[in-house]
Amino acid sequence: MSERSDSLRTEVLEYERGASASQWSDDPLHGELMTLNMGPQHPATHGVLRIIVTMDGETMREVEPVVGYLHRGKEKSCESLGWMKFMPHTDRMDYVQPLLNNVAYALSMEKLACVEVPERAQIIRVLLMELSRISAHLIYLGTTGIDLGAISIFFAAFKEREAIYDILDAYSGHRMHNTYIRIGGVYADIEEPVFERTAEFLKTFPAAVDDFEKLLTGNRIWYDRNRNIGVIDRASALAWCLTGPNLRGAGVEYDVRKQEPYCGYERYDFDVPVGTLGDCYDRYLVRIEEMRQSARICRQALDLLRKTEGAEFLAEDRRYVLPPKGDVHRSMEELIYQFKIVTDLRLPKGEAYVPVESSKGELGFFLASDGTNKPLRCHVRAPGFLNVQAIPMLARGRLFSDMVSLIGSLDFVMGEVDR
Amino acid sequence: MIGLGVGIDYSLFIVTRFRQLLHEGLEPRELSPRDGMTAVELPLERLVEGLARLAERAGFASASLITAVDHHPKSPRFRLVHQLWSVDHADRVRIETWLDDKEPVAPTVTHIWPGSAYMERECFDMFGIRFEGHAGLKRILMPEEYDHFPLRKEFPHQGIEPDRLYRAWERERREQFFERLAEESR
Numbered sequence: 062m063s064e065r066s067d068s069l070r071t072e073v074l075e076y077e078r079g080a081s082a083s084q085w086s087d088d089p090l091h092g093e094l095m096t097l098n099m100g101p102q103h104p105a106t107h108g109v110l111r112i113i114v115t116m117d118g119e120t121m122r123e124v125e126p127v128v129g130y131l132h133r134g135k136e137k138s139c140e141s142l143g144w145m146k147f148m149p150h151t152d153r154m155d156y157v158q159p160l161l162n163n164v165a166y167a168l169s170m171e172k173l174a175c176v177e178v179p180e181r182a183q184i185i186r187v188l189l190m191e192l193s194r195i196s197a198h199l200i201y202l203g204t205t206g207i208d209l210g211a212i213s214i215f216f217a218a219f220k221e222r223e224a225i226y227d228i229l230d231a232y233s234g235h236r237m238h239n240t241y242i243r244i245g246g247v248y249a250d251i252e253e254p255v256f257e258r259t260a261e262f263l264k265t266f267p268a269a270v271d272d273f274e275k276l277l278t279g280n281r282i283w284y285d286r287n288r289n290i291g292v293i294d295r296a297s298a299l300a301w302c303l304t305g306p307n308l309r310g311a312g313v314e315y316d317v318r319k320q321e322p323y324c325g326y327e328r329y330d331f332d333v334p335v336g337t338l339g340d341c342y343d344r345y346l347v348r349i350e351e352m353r354q355s356a357r358i359c360r361q362a363l364d365l366l367r368k369t370e371g372a373e374f375l376a377e378d379r380r381y382v383l384p385p386k387g388d389v390h391r392s393m394e395e396l397i398y399q400f401k402i403v404t405d406l407r408l409p410k411g412e413a414y415v416p417v418e419s420s421k422g423e424l425g426f427f428l429a430s431d432g433t434n435k436p437l438r439c440h441v442r443a444p445g446f447l448n449v450q451a452i453p454m455l456a457r458g459r460l461f462s463d464m465v466s467l468i469g470s471l472d473f474v475m476g477e478v479d480r
Numbered sequence: 481m482i483g484l485g486v487g488i489d490y491s492l493f494i495v496t497r498f499r500q501l502l503h504e505g506l507e508p509r510e511l512s513p514r515d516g517m518t519a520v521e522l523p524l525e526r527l528v529e530g531l532a533r534l535a536e537r538a539g540f541a542s543a544s545l546i547t548a549v550d551h552h553p554k555s556p557r558f559r560l561v562h563q564l565w566s567v568d569h570a571d572r573v574r575i576e577t578w579l580d581d582k583e584p585v586a587p588t589v590t591h592i593w594p595g596s597a598y599m600e601r602e603c604f605d606m607f608g609i610r611f612e613g614h615a616g617l618k619r620i621l622m623p624e625e626y627d628h629f630p631l632r633k634e635f636p637h638q639g640i641e642p643d644r645l646y647r648a649w650e651r652e653r654r655e656q657f658f659e660r661l662a663e664e665s666r
Contacts, residue, residue, distance in 0.1 A: 129621040134639075136606075137630055141637035172515045299541040299567060302595030313567055320570040411514035414563065414574075416544075427561070429511055429549050437511075440547040450598040479621060 094122060097461075101130045105208045105465045108475030110449065112464070119460050124453040128446075131479035139439035144170060144406045145244075145383075147439070152238040154441065155477035157200045158193040158420055160229075163242035165417040168323055169426040170244045172413035174381045181372040182246035183325045188259070188362040189229075189241070190324070191355040195266070196225040197420035198348045198355075202273060205345075205469030209286050214276050221269050224262045231255045245382030246375035251366060260363060266356050274349060287342035291455040291467045294339055301454065302447045305422030306347045307471060311339035317418040328365075329358045341470035348472075381406065405434045414442075421445050421472055441480055445473030517563075519574040527577050528587045531562060534573065535592050540564035543589065544572060546599035548579075548607045552633030557581045558607060562589070579609060588614040606631035 100111035109130035115123035135154060139147040151166045152159035164186050171178060178186075203218035226236045232255045233239040233248070241248045277283045293303070298311040308315060316333040318326040334350035336343030376382045383402050384395040410432040416425040422444025429438040448471040455471075456464055513519045522530045534540045544565035548558050558579040565572050579586055588611040590597045600611045601620040608629040611617055618624065628640050 129619075129623070132621040134630060137635075137637060140631075169515075175514070296541070297594075300593050300595060302542050302544070302593060302599075315567050315570075409514070410511055412511050412519075412574075413513070413515040414517065414545075414572075415515060416572075423544070425545070427545060427547060427563070431511070431551075437551070438547070438549040440545065442545040446598060446602075447595055450595060454594075 093117075099464070101127075106468060107204060107473070108478075110468070110473075110475055110478070112452070114456075114461065114464070116461060119462075121456050121459055121461055121464065124456045124464075126449050126452050128449060128475070128478050131475045133480065135480040136439050136441060140436055143404070143434050144408060144436060145403045147436075148242075149238065149240045152240055153476060154443070154480060155197075155419065155421065155424075155445065155474045156237065157474055158197040159237065159239050160189045160193045160242060161197075161417065161419045161424065163240060164190055164324070165415070165419070165424045166426050167242045167244050168415040168417065169413045169428045170381075170408065172415050173408045173411055173428060173430055174244070175409075176245045176376055176378055176381055178246055178324075179373040179376055180325070181250070181366070181369045182374045182376075184362050184365045184369065185247050185251055185374060186242065186324050187326065187329070188251070188359055188366070189232075189239075189247075191358045191362070192225050192228060192259070194355045194420045195352050196222050198352050199225075201348060201420075201469070201472045202277075202345075205466070206277065206283075208465045208469050209283065211277065211280070211283060214273060217269070217272060217276065221266065224258075224265075228255060228258045228262060231258055243375065243383055245378060246373075248375075248386075250374045256363070256366070259359065263356055263360055263363070267353065270349060270352055270356075277345070278349075284342065286462070286466050287345055287470065288340060289338070290341045290459065290463045291344075291470060292338060292340045293451070293455060297454075298339065301451050303422065303451060304444050304447070305418065305420070306344055306351065307422060307448060307451070309334065310336035310344035310347050312337055317416045317423055321416060323415060323417060329361050331355075331358050341466050344470045344472075381408070407432060407434050408436075416442075419444060421448060421474070421477070441477075443477045443480060445475075445477040446480075448473045449478055513574065517572050517574050519576060521576045521578075524577050524579065524586065527575070528589065528592075531564070531575060531589055532592055534564055534575075539566045539568045540571075540573065541567060543593040543596045543599070546589075546596050546603060548584075548603050548609055548631075550607060550631065550633045555581055558584045558609060560586050560603070560609065584609040585612060586610070587612050588617075590614055605629070608632070 095116045097114045097116055098111065099114060100106040101109040106112065111127040111130065113125045113127065114121050135150055138150055148163065148166065151162040154162050199218040199222045203215040206214035206218070229239055230236045232251065233241040293311050295312050298308050298313065312335055314333055314335045319333055331354045334347045334354070336347050375385060379398050381402070384398050388395040389399045408430045410430055412427070412429045414425050414427045416423045423442065424444055425442040427438070427440040427442060428436055431437040451471060452467065455467055542565045544563040546562050548560050551557055551559065556578040558581070560577045560579055562575040563572060564575065577586065584607065586609055588600060590600065597614065598620065600614055601617060603609050604611060604617055605619045605622055606629060619626065622630065623645050625645055628635055
């Protein structure tokens with residue numbers, strides 16, 4: 062048995078040597094492995110990812126991502142700060158879509174505390190989440206484009222992103238780290254200027270997406286550098302724990318918004334785009350279509366907001382929900398509640414995990430409470446962390462230039478990967 | 481009337497059984513899942529078998545998260561949590577296992593879901609739980625030379641000698657610089 066396998070191995074080796082010798086006969090570096098260090102400061106790694114690549118000529122033989130350069134101990138911070146004070150920290154994880162992180166954290170806390178969120182707050186959350194999703198996908202599009210040599214798409218994408226930042230600025234007074242989601246609702250109601258700006262943005266955005274497609278979809282260079290690269294099939298995408306657009310690109314029709322609705326997503330009419338081949342190009346197409354669908358959801362949310370004008374946007378539950386800021390300035394009692402909730406919020410004993418469809422995949426906070434004012438455990442199920450894991454499997458045996466499109470299309474943010 | 485009688489009888493029966501179980505030392509779970517997810521406790525020696533069966537027969541094709549919870553002053557201390565996810569049934573299940581206090585060791589599940597490798601490495605990095613059979617079990621978020629496990633409850637929030645490695649690196653760099661200077665001046 063062992064004799065046979067030995068002879069088989071030599072055969073394979075000889076075959077490989079022969080095949081590659083004829084293929085790479087003019088390559089002086091062939092056969093000599095070289096270790097190349099990419100990152101942690103490299104423009105194409107989208108943050109502080111370091112990748113150690115063992116190369117055979119231009120071919121990647123072994124790939125090892127090294128993460129942790131941006132580790133700030135967010136989970137430990139949550140366990141020592143307490144429930145309420147951790148909310149601003151969630152913004153700093155996936156910093157291109159802070160509001161989605163806020164909602165994911167708030168949903169898990171609400172599950173623990175059994176707080177019912179008013180309808181208007183849910184609509185506002187959906188609107189903000191979809192705007193965040195669009196802005197996160199625009200980051201993917203712009204940065205991947207510029208990495209692959211398409212400069213104009215970067216400016217086109219960031220122009221639209223600026224409009225979203227303006228909307229969020231008009232709503233919350235912050236462009237990036239909003240922290241405007243509260244347990245039991247949202248901090249403030251949507252008002253007229255935000256309304257108008259969002260409606261205006263949604264009017265022009267579909268045409269902008271068409272422009273992106275004109276720039277990239279039929280572009281020969283973009284097609285060649287994305288088609289058949291990073292191909293992953295349905296079963297292995299699941300086994301490698303990929304989620305979100307990466308999984309849908311591989312042909313799995315699973316969207317948490319459809320299958321396990323939260324925040325009232327079952328009321329909205331939208332489609333879930335699915336790829337067929339599971340390569341970088343399919344993932345790109347899925348994301349483009351998701352932007353269109355997000356705009357569609359936003360339009361419906363605006364209509365619903367018009368219908369529920371003047372309704373409650375924060376639950377009335379003084380055990381867990383912060384009192385409205387205006388009342389805090391006027392009433393001593395509300396001030397005491399505010400102080401009590403920020404410093405000493407106690408959630409009931411138990412565990413909760415609520416999945417949320419973020420732009421990178423399934424995001425969720427696994428929270429365990431032992432009834433004290435500090436969480437027993439706060440674990441972030443970060444989709445980007447698992448997207449990074451898929452790099453070696455997809456890159457092995459490919460040319461080095463494919464690495465750039467692969468990193469771009471797997472789409473992760475190091476703030477979330479390292480936490 | 482008969483229905484009411486049967487109802488009262490049955491509820492009394494349930495209450496008695498509950499009290500009997502309490503008497504026998506079986507306490508209700510301390511942390512109940514409040515999100516409606518099925519949570520099952522498996523003993524350590526049957527963990528891999530149970531998870532493999534869930535993956536093969538029940539369609540749990542993906543692991544959603546693997547993490548641990550540290551109940552520090554209590555014993556047993558470490559609870560390992562595997563949360564599985566089924567696309568076909570749009571279902572999730574949580575499998576929990578209690579580990580040893582002194583030397584927390586658990587079998588790996590990377591042969592069932594290769595994607596769990598990073599999550600297990602993170603568990604090892606943060607709690608010091610060893611996964612038997614894991615190829616390449618090493619630190620992932622903390623530096624490799626770090627001696628502590630940050631998410632254990634006795635680890636302080638401000639950290640233990642957080643700049644030790646940086647200082648060592650800086651000292652080495654300074655020494656190299658002066659050596660080079662001395663060589664050049666020679």
